[in-house]
Amino acid sequence: MTIRIAIDCMGGDHGLATTVPAAVHFLVSTQDASLLLVGNADDIRHALTRHHVKPDARIEIVPASEVVEMDDPIEVALRRKKDSSMRVAINMIKEGRADTCISAGNTGALMAISRYVLKTLEGIDRPAIATVLPNQSGVTTVLDLGANVDCEPDHLLQFAIMGSALVAAVEGKERPSVGLLNIGEEVIKGNETVKQAGELLRASPLNFYGNVEGNDIYKGTTDVVVCDGFVGNVALKTSEGLAQMLGGFIKEEFSRNLLTKLMALAALPVLKRFKKRVDHRRYNGASLLGLRGLVIKSHGSADAFAFEHAIKRGYDGAKNGVLGRIVLAMQQMHPELEPSVVKPEQTFAETII
Amino acid sequence: MTIRIAIDCMGGDHGLATTVPAAVHFLVSTQDASLLLVGNADDIRHALTRHHVKPDARIEIVPASEVVEMDDPIEVALRRKKDSSMRVAINMIKEGRADTCISAGNTGALMAISRYVLKTLEGIDRPAIATVLPNQSGVTTVLDLGANVDCEPDHLLQFAIMGSALVAAVEGKERPSVGLLNIGEEVIKGNETVKQAGELLRASPLNFYGNVEGNDIYKGTTDVVVCDGFVGNVALKTSEGLAQMLGGFIKEEFSRNLLTKLMALAALPVLKRFKKRVDHRRYNGASLLGLRGLVIKSHGSADAFAFEHAIKRGYDGAKNGVLGRIVLAMQQMHPELEPSVVKPEQTFAETII
Numbered sequence: 001m002t003i004r005i006a007i008d009c010m011g012g013d014h015g016l017a018t019t020v021p022a023a024v025h026f027l028v029s030t031q032d033a034s035l036l037l038v039g040n041a042d043d044i045r046h047a048l049t050r051h052h053v054k055p056d057a058r059i060e061i062v063p064a065s066e067v068v069e070m071d072d073p074i075e076v077a078l079r080r081k082k083d084s085s086m087r088v089a090i091n092m093i094k095e096g097r098a099d100t101c102i103s104a105g106n107t108g109a110l111m112a113i114s115r116y117v118l119k120t121l122e123g124i125d126r127p128a129i130a131t132v133l134p135n136q137s138g139v140t141t142v143l144d145l146g147a148n149v150d151c152e153p154d155h156l157l158q159f160a161i162m163g164s165a166l167v168a169a170v171e172g173k174e175r176p177s178v179g180l181l182n183i184g185e186e187v188i189k190g191n192e193t194v195k196q197a198g199e200l201l202r203a204s205p206l207n208f209y210g211n212v213e214g215n216d217i218y219k220g221t222t223d224v225v226v227c228d229g230f231v232g233n234v235a236l237k238t239s240e241g242l243a244q245m246l247g248g249f250i251k252e253e254f255s256r257n258l259l260t261k262l263m264a265l266a267a268l269p270v271l272k273r274f275k276k277r278v279d280h281r282r283y284n285g286a287s288l289l290g291l292r293g294l295v296i297k298s299h300g301s302a303d304a305f306a307f308e309h310a311i312k313r314g315y316d317g318a319k320n321g322v323l324g325r326i327v328l329a330m331q332q333m334h335p336e337l338e339p340s341v342v343k344p345e346q347t348f349a350e351t352i353i
Numbered sequence: 354m355t356i357r358i359a360i361d362c363m364g365g366d367h368g369l370a371t372t373v374p375a376a377v378h379f380l381v382s383t384q385d386a387s388l389l390l391v392g393n394a395d396d397i398r399h400a401l402t403r404h405h406v407k408p409d410a411r412i413e414i415v416p417a418s419e420v421v422e423m424d425d426p427i428e429v430a431l432r433r434k435k436d437s438s439m440r441v442a443i444n445m446i447k448e449g450r451a452d453t454c455i456s457a458g459n460t461g462a463l464m465a466i467s468r469y470v471l472k473t474l475e476g477i478d479r480p481a482i483a484t485v486l487p488n489q490s491g492v493t494t495v496l497d498l499g500a501n502v503d504c505e506p507d508h509l510l511q512f513a514i515m516g517s518a519l520v521a522a523v524e525g526k527e528r529p530s531v532g533l534l535n536i537g538e539e540v541i542k543g544n545e546t547v548k549q550a551g552e553l554l555r556a557s558p559l560n561f562y563g564n565v566e567g568n569d570i571y572k573g574t575t576d577v578v579v580c581d582g583f584v585g586n587v588a589l590k591t592s593e594g595l596a597q598m599l600g601g602f603i604k605e606e607f608s609r610n611l612l613t614k615l616m617a618l619a620a621l622p623v624l625k626r627f628k629k630r631v632d633h634r635r636y637n638g639a640s641l642l643g644l645r646g647l648v649i650k651s652h653g654s655a656d657a658f659a660f661e662h663a664i665k666r667g668y669d670g671a672k673n674g675v676l677g678r679i680v681l682a683m684q685q686m687h688p689e690l691e692p693s694v695v696k697p698e699q700t701f702a703e704t705i706i
Contacts, residue, residue, distance in 0.1 A: 136598055146536050149544040183499050183586040191502040191583055214587045215594025230544055231587050233536040234567045234580070238588045239595050241568030245489055246599060246631060253627045260623050267620040270613050274606045278599060 002034050003318045004099050005311060006092035009039035009047075010067040010085040012104025013301045019104065020047035022307035026315075027058060033315055034058040036092050039067070039085040064088035068109045070300060077109035078116060086110060090117045093293035100314035102285070104298035104307060111147055111288060118293040121323075123330040126151075127290035128159045128229070129297065130166055132283055133239070135220030141167050141176075142217060142225045145286060146233035153196035156180070156226050157204060161333060162289040163224035164206055165325040170316050171223070179212030179222035181231060186211070193228070201226075205332065243280065285310030287317060289326065294318055355387050356671045357452050358664060359445035362392035362400075363420040363438040365457025366654045372457065373400035375660035379668075380411060386668055387411040389445050392420070392438040417441035421462045423653060430462035431469060439463060443470045446646035453667035455638070457651035457660060464500055464641060471646040474676075476683040479504075480643035481512045481582070482650065483519055485636055486592070488573030494520050494529075495570060495578045498639060499586035506549035509533070509579055513559055514686060515642040516577035518678040523669050524576070532565030532575035534584060539564070546581070554579075558685065596633065638663030640670060642679065647671055 009019040016039070023035055034057070037044050041063040048054065055061050064085040068077040077084065086105045092098035094117050103110050111127065120127055130143035143159050144151070151159075160178045167176035180198055182190040187198060189211060201208040209222045214235060217225050227235070250271075254264035264271065284306040288295040294317045298310035317323075362372040369392070376388050387410070390397050394416040401407065401414075408414050417438040421430040430437065439458045445451035447470050456463050464480065473480055483496035496512050497504070504512075513531045520529035533551055535543040540551060542564060554561040562575045567588060570578050580588070603624075607617035617624065637659040641648040647670045651663035 134598070136601060149536065181587060183502065183583055183590075194583075214590030214592070215597065217591060218594035218598040227587070230536055230547075231584055234534060234584050234588050235591045237536075237567030238570060238591055239567070241571035242592050242595055243599070244568065245487070245571040246596070248489065249630055250627055253623045253630070254620075256623075263620040263623050267607075267616040270606045270609075270616050274603055277602055277606070 003315050004034050006036040006089040006098035006101040008085045008089040008103035009037050016047045018304050018307050022304040024051045026308050026311045036060050036062045038062045038064050038089040068105050074108045074112045078112050087113050099318035100294040102296045102314050114295045118291040123334050124290040129286050131286040140217050144229040144232050146229040148229040151228035156197035157200040160226045161329045165329045167223045169320040169322040169325040175207040176223035177207050177209045178224045179209045181227035182211035281306035285313035356668050357387050359389040359442040359451035359454040361438045361442040361456035362390050369400045371657050371660050375657040377404045379661050379664045389415050391415045391417050391442040421458050423459050427461045427465045431465050440466050452671035453647040455649045455663050455667050467648045471644045476687050477643040482639050484639040493570050497582040497585050499582045501582040504581035509550035510553040513579045514682045518682045520576045522673040522675040522678040528560040529576035530560050530562045531577045532562045534580035535564035634659035638666035
């Protein structure tokens with residue numbers, strides 16, 4: 001089965017200069033995928049030509065006349081730019097022409113348009129943004145990362161269900177462990193919302209580990225870490241800031257003088273391995289979960305290498321039936337929801353058409 | 354003027370083995386300080402003898418028969434152990450015998466006992482925990498770090514006042530810049546509490562920068578970063594976890610085989626400099642602010658080097674009149690508060706006796 005991926009080619013800080021080379025490189029390495037490149041048709045064609053590629057059965061250009069700018073207010077993106085590359089790319093999922101869609105554009109606009117065009121899944125009040133972060137032995141999936149600044153206990157439970165389904169589908173773990181981000185391990189810790197969410201999680205069929213703390217994200221104590229979008233966003237940005245500062249310090253110390261530069265040269269193979277291991281570009285691509293379609297948000301400043309990872313994340317999610325998995329999990333939790341014929345291995349586009 | 358420091362010698366994971374050597378070393382390097390070592394008198398005397406030190410005018414032993422254990426519930430620490438080393442050390446401030454007090458014990462117990470014994474300052478609803486974190490060119494003071502999981506806008510304003518006063522006193526910056534931790538720079542970002550706190554801060558005489566994001570803590574965008582205790586705790590613990598993971602990765606890569614070990618040897622001077630620069634022990638010692646006395650909380654697992662930094666932090670705070678500074682700032686904000694004769698250069702013990 002071919003996975004059909006819509007790409008918003010105009011989004012992000014670098015637009016076509018990043019998205020098209022990433023798309024071309026991805027397609028070479030992934031035989032069972034086809035791409036819909038959305039944006040200014042002439043510009044996309046030129047960019048493809050530069051990579052000696054022409055549109056064919058696996059790579060189609062879908063024209064869109066507008067672009068959502070990084071600083072466009074959500075209202076402008078949603079109401080005034082109905083032919084934006086972002087919106088047209090999302091439409092591809094709705095029309096059943098794509099199984100997933102990738103954009104490096106404005107997060108708020110992407111979430112708003114996705115929600116408006118695709119709608120949320122049965123039983124999900126609010127979509128959430130999930131990402132993977134490296135841990136000592138693998139990755140930890142964290143959500144929400146900023147879509148929901150005020151959460152009720154029930155929302156945190158829904159995030160846990162969606163995060164579990166994502167990990168179960170993509171990493172093939174049958175019952176991923178779920179941690180609730182808190183400021184202590186004891187049940188009595190935290191604010192009211194978190195305490196109540198803990199009770200809901202303990203009563204749920206999920207593999208709930210209990211409370212975890214910030215450091216557990218990088219220890220890898222659980223497969224999934226659940227938190228509200230405010231806390232998740234702060235945790236993510238704080239991590240980015242710390243990693244950047246430490247990287248800067250290492251660079252500074254090694255370039256202090258000729259001697260230290262020689263030392264850097266001597267240690268280069270190790271430093272390179274280390275750098276590769278913690279390269280944040282490999283973790284690029286956050287999943288917007290809870291929608292009737294799988295939308296992937298790439299970092300706005302992603303380069304082609306990073307953007308390709310975001311494409312891969314969409315491909316993996318669609319291929320492994322993340323959406324079907326979420327739908328099934330929601331039905332198991334709430335049998336009163338309308339029954340559905342979704343099977344986990346189906347992509348969602350197949351399900352809703 | 355001699356700064357008198359009470360030390361809870363029994364607290365923390367290592368107790369006397371850490372606190373006494375740290376105290377002895379501190380006293381040698383700081384001539385205008387005297388210490389009250391609180392705990393089991395015989396054990397403290399033995400520990401001092403091991404360092405060839407006898408009690409004298411600058412080092413006095415204050416007996417206390419009980420110890421607050423790391424896992425003691427707050428109720429037990431507060432109600433049942435009235436002769437704990439922690440409580441007796443805090444009492445030294447109240448009795449005017451010490452200008453500050455340092456403990457590596459259980460944070461919850463330390464906050465509860467401090468609050469009970471010392472009470473909060475006029476105009477402060479809730480004490481907060483402040484720490485410094487390294488940034489690209491200095492340090493950022495962050496509060497609250499876990500004392501308050503649910504905050505009203507007014508509490509965040511009070512944290513900002515206290516954080517500003519701390520930085521003004523200790524770092525000698527007249528109007529430290531204050532950032533409000535949020536998930537975006539725009540005024541419209543964040544939850545209701547944070548938005549309202551932003552309005553209060555904008556209307557205040559503080560040097561309010563505006564919203565900052567998690568990465569700004571390590572960029573050093575502002576001198577002070579204010580947040581509720583839940584968010585602050587997650588940011589701190591997440592940072593600890595990430596730093597530990599990255600440190601582990603560097604070690605792993607350099608000890609992979611004989612060749613990489615040789616590379617580590619070649620780069621050792623640089624690696625050591627880097628390690629020293631980011632050594633978290635140098636940032637040990639969080640200030641409990643908003644109380645009628647300056648209490649410093651050391652990390653429970655601190656070694657002697659780290660604990661000595663916590664003692665230094667208490668010494669610096671007392672010497673530079675942090676409490677008087679907070680009192681003055683509160684009076685400037687709320688002229689209706691009872692007038693006081695506190696001068697910034699006074700230590701608080703002098704003020705309340």
